[in-house]
Amino acid sequence: MIALEHLTVRYVGRKQPALADLSLTLHPGETALLLGPSGCGKSTLALTLNGLIPHSQDVATFAGRVTVNGCDTRVTPPSSLAQQVGVVFQDPEAQCVMWDVASEVAFGPENLCLPPDEIRRRVGEALAAVGMAGWEGASAWQLSGGQKQRVALASLLALRPRVLVFDEPTAHLDPQGVREVFAAIAALKRRGDHTLLLIEHRLDELMPLVDRVIVLGARGELVAEGAPDAVFNAHFDDLRALGVWLPQVTLLGARLGLRPLPVTLEQAEAALRAYVGPAFHPAGNGHRPDFRATNGPAAIEARALSYRYGAREALRGVSFAAPEGSLWAVVGSNGAGKSTLARLLAGLLPLQGGALTIRGRDARRLNARDWSRAVGLVFQNPEHQFVAATVRDELRLSARAAGLDARQSERRVDELLERFGLARHANANPFTLSHGEKRRLSVATLLITDQPILLFDEPTFGQDQQNAQAIQALLASLRDEGRTVGVITHDMALAARAQHIVVMHQGRVLAQGAPESIFADADVLRRAQLALPPIGELGLRLGLRPLPLTVEAFAELAQTPAYA
């Protein structure tokens, strides 16, 4: 059992504590879900449970106490805590420290000075528990993201902790990786030997496993806790205002005025069948919610694009057209060729085979300057783009690169600071901004040039619900201003909002078209290792056509006369 008593943690150099007077208990064998807006101290909480705070990470304040099975973490050695509480972190790269799978899993038991036979037994057991038996000899470099996370889990299981904490374990993974990690967590839950604390934002898949929900507020204080149904029903409005992730089906339920709010897919399915009764059935009446027409002229047209890095073929005969003024998405598993495609479209890689037309002009005839004025690319990690000491200088630099004179430049910079809510941070160092602010600044630096085509690499990556929604709204507003907006994403909920989806698989275009048709094609989803967004899954179970993929689309469909 783990108990937090009046725990307050403040980092060095911060005025506000990361956790404020938090008291909590984790009961043996339960599965708890920890929710909270980004920056509210969820990861800090995870680190206090296995004693890394205060043992490995210096903090300015550590008040109150954490006890693990009655032992105060401040006086218990970290090696002993490591055998009671294990934490799986977000970044699969940063937590694999060895060069092959067996050594990775053996690392912990070796540190405990266990005899080699015992280590070998534990390595075998731990890998079997995460479905990776037989991978002992594999090199860490040849694993996919999902496999790396499962090895990370196995390397903790080898220490035989009773408590496992998962801190956003799927945030860096493609849909296939997410499935693998969730399957491993579900298997642990079925075995019932462990207490699980989950910090995760893909709630629909996890809710069936969760016994209890714990919600932290923006200042790291306890806002609500209890059974999922109770918490989501009693605190729905507070939770929305807080900006925490909620199950999509719960959001849908609220939108449709269902009471009680459904929390799992099963509950939503049952509630919706009861909600409209037998009338709610596949109609196929040809009604389509208002999807923008996508048959205008193409902003980008690729014909048989191919690209190879040395001997490795990254793209093979990729052809597609991105409609002018549309929001379009490129999806596919890691290694499918998405990033190569984005770099080719942005002019960062030289064209090899095939033809590329950008707004009617042959890309081979574009010089670098014209190209960068036509297409902007926002990278996944906003920090990579920052070079200046202040937010304002960051924008000025872009203005100069775009060839604006001093007066125009200042006006444009002020405009963008205002539009992106960065005016009060104008003199701050870009690296000190929050996740959401960094993302906004990286978009603002590109908008100075005002390119008609903007590409985003994983724009919603690592954002909380509020930020992710803000980004979705931003993408939509950029589109509504007439720009062509392309997103490369693993976020199926984001892809579902596009007008046009290009599905990549092993360097080829596997399918393309409107989201409703792509996501309705089970074969494409399986082959490209994609996932149906939760609302789509619900629509599928209810037999709805066209398949609704977002809460809004579903609500609209459910309220059309043909159904209701």
Place this chain on the structure above:
Amino acid sequence: MLERRNPLSKIVAVTPLMAAAALAGDVYLPLALTGLALLTLLVGGVAPKRILSALVPLALVALGFLALYPLIVRRELVMHTPAVARIGDLVIYAGALRLGLVAMARVLALVSLSLIFSLTTQVDDFVRALVQQARVPYRAGYAALAALRFAPLLRDELAQIRAAHRVRGLARSGVMGELAQAHRALVPLLASAIRRAERAALAMDGRAFGAYPQRTYLRRVTLDWADVGLALLLWAAAAAILLALWALGWLGPLSFVQRV
């Protein structure tokens, strides 16, 4: 076969041979040692393709030595030897060519011999051997190992950062432009390297790293008779080569400084 040998024993076995190659005063010894190294690699189970891909670029460098040496060698060292060619004021002496050949042969031998270690040793096995047999503190060894794992990740990240700057139109050509770009990439790269290191340290501490002064090992790097045998065999072969060349009068003086 060579891959299973103890990394430290490979170093011990090869070092005297490399010393001999470095001291060789004539071309025969280094060429013979090159032959011995290649034979060892082939018998040791290294694919010829891997040997070639490591050796060919270096052989080109060695050829470069041969071409350049006659031009840069100090004249008073070789003036007493016959001139073989004159290009305007430039005189190419036979002695200079010979020195060039020796330098090339030394480089070839040194590189081929070092391949016996580098082509057949995983970095992690090397660190394990250092920790398990050379008594390097395990905390230092494993911290270094974790850090080495980052190298390719940071290289990828640097490429991304540079692309991110290029897409903002910040790239300038020329040497100064390159310098400015490298400077700009430094802050984001450092920020991310520090963050990675912190995360890796937490992940290691979270698995009881440093719990005790000692630790055990799933895989011990072994040191057995085959390792000793490898060293003895290589030394014996090198000794035989030395003796044979000496008997034939082809050995030349053994000295780091070359004379004709």
